[in-house]
Amino acid sequence: xxxxxxxxxxxxxxxYDLASxxxxxxxxxxxxxxxxxxxxxxxxxxxxxxxxxxxxxLKLKGHIGAAERGGKKVGGFDMGNSPFSFxxxxxxxxxxxxxxxxxxxxxxxxxxxxxxxxxxFLNYSALLAxxxxxxxxxxxxxxxxxxxxxxEDTLFAGAIIYGLKQMFEYNSDVPLMALNLYKIAKNDLKSxxxxxxxxxxxxxxxxxxxxxxCLKFDEYKVIPVLKGNYITKMKLPDMLF
Amino acid sequence: xxxxxxxxxxxxxxxYDLASxxxxxxxxxxxxxxxxxxxxxxxxxxxxxxxxxxxxxLKLKGHIGAAERGGKKVGGFDMGNSPFSFxxxxxxxxxxxxxxxxxxxxxxxxxxxxxxxxxxFLNYSALLAxxxxxxxxxxxxxxxxxxxxxxEDTLFAGAIIYGLKQMFEYNSDVPLMALNLYKIAKNDLKSxxxxxxxxxxxxxxxxxxxxxxCLKFDEYKVIPVLKGNYITKMKLPDMLF
Numbered sequence: 137x138x139x140x141x142x143x144x145x146x147x148x149x150x151x152y153d154l155a156s157x158x159x160x161x162x163x164x165x166x167x168x169x170x171x172x173x174x175x176x177x178x179x180x181x182x183x184x185x186x187x188x189x190x191x192x193x194l195k196l197k198g199h200i201g202a203a204e205r206g207g208k209k210v211g212g213f214d215m216g217n218s219p220f221s222f223x224x225x226x227x228x229x230x231x232x233x234x235x236x237x238x239x240x241x242x243x244x245x246x247x248x249x250x251x252x253x254x255x256x257f258l259n260y261s262a263l264l265a266x267x268x269x270x271x272x273x274x275x276x277x278x279x280x281x282x283x284x285x286x287x288e289d290t291l292f293a294g295a296i297i298y299g300l301k302q303m304f305e306y307n308s309d310v311p312l313m314a315l316n317l318y319k320i321a322k323n324d325l326k327s328x329x330x331x332x333x334x335x336x337x338x339x340x341x342x343x344x345x346x347x348x349x350c351l352k353f354d355e356y357k358v359i360p361v362l363k364g365n366y367i368t369k370m371k372l373p374d375m376l377f
Numbered sequence: 378x379x380x381x382x383x384x385x386x387x388x389x390x391x392x393y394d395l396a397s398x399x400x401x402x403x404x405x406x407x408x409x410x411x412x413x414x415x416x417x418x419x420x421x422x423x424x425x426x427x428x429x430x431x432x433x434x435l436k437l438k439g440h441i442g443a444a445e446r447g448g449k450k451v452g453g454f455d456m457g458n459s460p461f462s463f464x465x466x467x468x469x470x471x472x473x474x475x476x477x478x479x480x481x482x483x484x485x486x487x488x489x490x491x492x493x494x495x496x497x498f499l500n501y502s503a504l505l506a507x508x509x510x511x512x513x514x515x516x517x518x519x520x521x522x523x524x525x526x527x528x529e530d531t532l533f534a535g536a537i538i539y540g541l542k543q544m545f546e547y548n549s550d551v552p553l554m555a556l557n558l559y560k561i562a563k564n565d566l567k568s569x570x571x572x573x574x575x576x577x578x579x580x581x582x583x584x585x586x587x588x589x590x591c592l593k594f595d596e597y598k599v600i601p602v603l604k605g606n607y608i609t610k611m612k613l614p615d616m617l618f
Contacts, residue, residue: 144526147389151524283392285385287550309528309573316561317554332550 139273140304142293142314146238146245147283152275158376159249160263160296161362162256163279164288165334166204166217167239168360169256169350171367173219176258176356178228181366184240185233194233202234207334207341218346219258231366238279243362246277251376252362257292257325257350262357264299266370269377274304276314287317287332291325294318325351380514381545383534383555387479387486388524393516399617400490401504401537402603403497404520405529406575407445407458408480409601410497410591412608414460417499417597419469422607425481426474435474443475448575448582459587460499472607479520484603487518492617493603498533498566498591503598505540507611510618515545517555528558528573532566535559566592 143149162168171182185191188203188210195201201213202221209216217236234240246252250272255263267274276296278289294314297306306312321328326348329335338347349355359370384390403409412423426432429444429451436442442454443462450457458477475481487493491513496504508515517537519530535555538547547553562569567589570576579588590596600611 144385145389147392148386148524148526151388281549283389284549285389285551285554287554290550290554306572306574308522308525309531309575310526312572313526313528313531313554313558316558320557320561331547331553333547334550 137305138303139307140276140297140300140311141307142276142278142310144278144285144290144310145280145283146242146277149245149277154246154249154275157249157273157275158251158253158270159246159275159277160253160255160267161239161242161246161277161279162289162292163236163239163242164256164292164350165338166219166346166350167236167279168254169258170217170219170222171254171360172256172258172356172358174222174227174232175358175360175369177223179222180229180231181368182232182234183366184243185235186240186244188235191233191235199231199233200227202232204236206237207337207343218343219349220346238281242277242279246362249275253370254360254362254367255292255296257295257353258355259358260295260299261354262359264296266359266375267296268300268303271377281334286334288329288334290314291318291321291328295322298322378546379544380548381517381538381541381552382548383517383519383551385519385526385531385551386521386524387483387518390486390518395487395490395516398490398514398516399492399494399511400487400516400518401494401496401508402480402483402487402518402520403530403533404477404480404483405497405533405591406579407460407587407591408477408520409495410499411458411460411463412495412601413497413499413597413599415463415468415473416599416601416610418464420463421470421472422609423473423475424607425484426476427481427485429476432474432476440472440474441468443473445477447478448578448584459584460590461587479522483518483520487603490516494611495601495608496533496537498536498594499596500599501536501540502595503600505537507600507616508537509541509544512618522575527575529570529575531555532559532562532569536563539563
């Protein structure tokens, strides 16, 4: 049977064999939600980069520069990491260089997988429909916070386990743990993550509307996929089934 | 306020500042349960070692050799890692060299902490009484399984959070996650861990009575403490309050 597992932090990714696995990168607050939003609003491609200097360099080469650290937009760049800023019609057909505190590292550490896609509540059902039909193992790769495990990414991983209706065999205890946490939380996700460290951080920055938006199910049907250095909207030839 | 956190795998321990922290090492199935049992039954000291060759060398130097890999006793040693084997009256006042799949690595990686103690359901209330009075931060260090996160160690960490009555501030999302998982599981721990990968592994080896024993609360009042290379029973001068 196909197997599913959850890597709770990019610092644990060395534990997993990625070569025959589709990896779903999860950074609910906010990178994976923002990337999904960007793809749904016509952004041509997003290049995730780890450092501010790489982002700056790509900005000089014609990319829009999006940079976030610790929840805040970094000075000197065009935008930060709020999903709302990716709805701007002026971004249509542009290339964006994006660096964030956790999400971009998680994407980089997922390289080597059969395919790397990006998941969020915003594209939940589209993602599930794709994952259900995959002929291979799955790994849900949570971005966490600077290497530590966080609640909202674990809950979304649990939401995927919940939605997949046990068509996959659990390859460790973590899928069951995430599923149980999601079951407690699912009727009121916002309350459930109220005590999360990152939620408190974003609330303090006045970003409650970002949080509310990132917890919305099925706003979009796109699935962002990482190909080479760029994330684009998944098209028919990218589909593995 | 004093802080509490949970490290879900020894592969994440680099994330934590140990110097001013008391670390509780947790390997419910079975190292921390067996070490607690040994201390309660008069074993003088246990030396945790990582490799079979170190264990063999110490056996030649007069230690009892206890070695387990993948749930099984390793050939050529005096004993494995079952708590029942540590109840043997012949072990009274002996020194044991112990190597296990996960627990001994977790102990080694905890070095550098203000104090390293060993926790299990078997000494739950004694442990809580000690922890409640500590004047410093706490880290619960789960052994997991070969670097991945496991259910039973996370549940015991949750049991500690539950028992401590929120006298500590949570330093990440993990204490809340473990607490919630424990609350679901607490009325029937055995059923809750029935689907755990390691439980299945031990069941297949015919070790159900080990599992039953390792889930018993408060069999003993001892707290094992790591001092230098040896684990001994905590005595008054070892107490940090």
